Amino acid sequence: MEDIIISNFEIAFIPLIVLLLESILGILLFLGWFLGARRLNIQLHHWMVYSATSIHLFIWFLWMFPKSLASLPSALSNPLARILPLAHWTSGLIALSLSLLIAIIFLFNRDIPLALLRRVRPLMIITIISWLIAFILGFIIFINFRIKSIPEEPYYYTLFARVLLG
């Protein structure tokens, strides 16, 4: 019974929490550009990017990586049918890898040499684009899933309430 509760909680609520966290991450990236990069408040820009990367890394390790690893064999066996999640995982992984790389580069080059910045700038743009693609695809997958699970939703909420209230 406990397994079922955890499994249903996982299906019903974790994607919602992940969506909320990724939306916060998007807001951080926007603020990092609007208040940071645009106004050349480099410190603020760095903090926003480091926070966004940490949130993404946290979600990836706890949820996205184990989930996608478990679903990967079935997705690869019929890639055309699972093109949406495969594209979501790939673009998300590109965004995460590049953001980690950029964060590490600027952690060790705090004086931001212009020549380095010029080389890294295209990577920043690729990171943002791939994160946006991953976010939009993730949102579509999430909506698809919610539509499919609407008839069962009251049941999940009951289980969630049971978990919360013991």
Added chain:
Amino acid sequence: MKTFLDNPNIDVLDAVLIYSGILDAYEAVGIELIGENVVDEYVIPKMVYYVKEFLPEVFSTRPQASELKTWLDDFKRKIEEARELETGENFTMNEIWELRAAIFGYESVFIDILGEVAIKNYVFKRIADILSAYLPDSFIFEGETTLSSLEAKLKAYINYIREKKFVQYANYKIVGESVSITANRCAFSKIHDSEAYRNSNVRFCPWGMIGSAIVASHKGKETNIDSCLFTTRGSVSKIQSK
């Protein structure tokens, strides 16, 4: 990105004069430290490397120092005429851009000859001092009254460079004795794209230099540019008064 380079109808005499003031200040300090012939013997021959990419119309197929000298002399004459006529109308927008390229050439040669330490510890203090004589009235006065605070003067300066569309974003910050001038999406930022600019370890933003002259003239103290951080389209200059 629309900048003042796209608008041929703006009279930017103040900018022409203050930018040429930076060249004059470099020259004056060079004469003090190196000698009377500093520009002809040291600056112009070396400067060709730094500016040939930006001033292609100045040079023939093989860039020569003599061509650069002729251009620079003509340019200075034109600036003098503009000063006398009190109008910058005879300047095309591209010519003001060329003035920026010339500043980069002067700056790079002086850093080559004198070294970073001398530039930071002496040259910039003198440049801020000399340049303060070139500051337009609009940075110092509001109508007949003198702007009393440093904030008001820096605000007038920031508004000027924003209104004339030299930059899309500009700001200042005062913390104790330190002032930072931020300029982003600068009309002259294509200079950041050049190989000579990228490979220079030390460079200074003219907007920061003008800011340091405002601080020097207001406080009556020696003022120095501690650092200039450059991005692809902007810069943050940290100014310190002693």
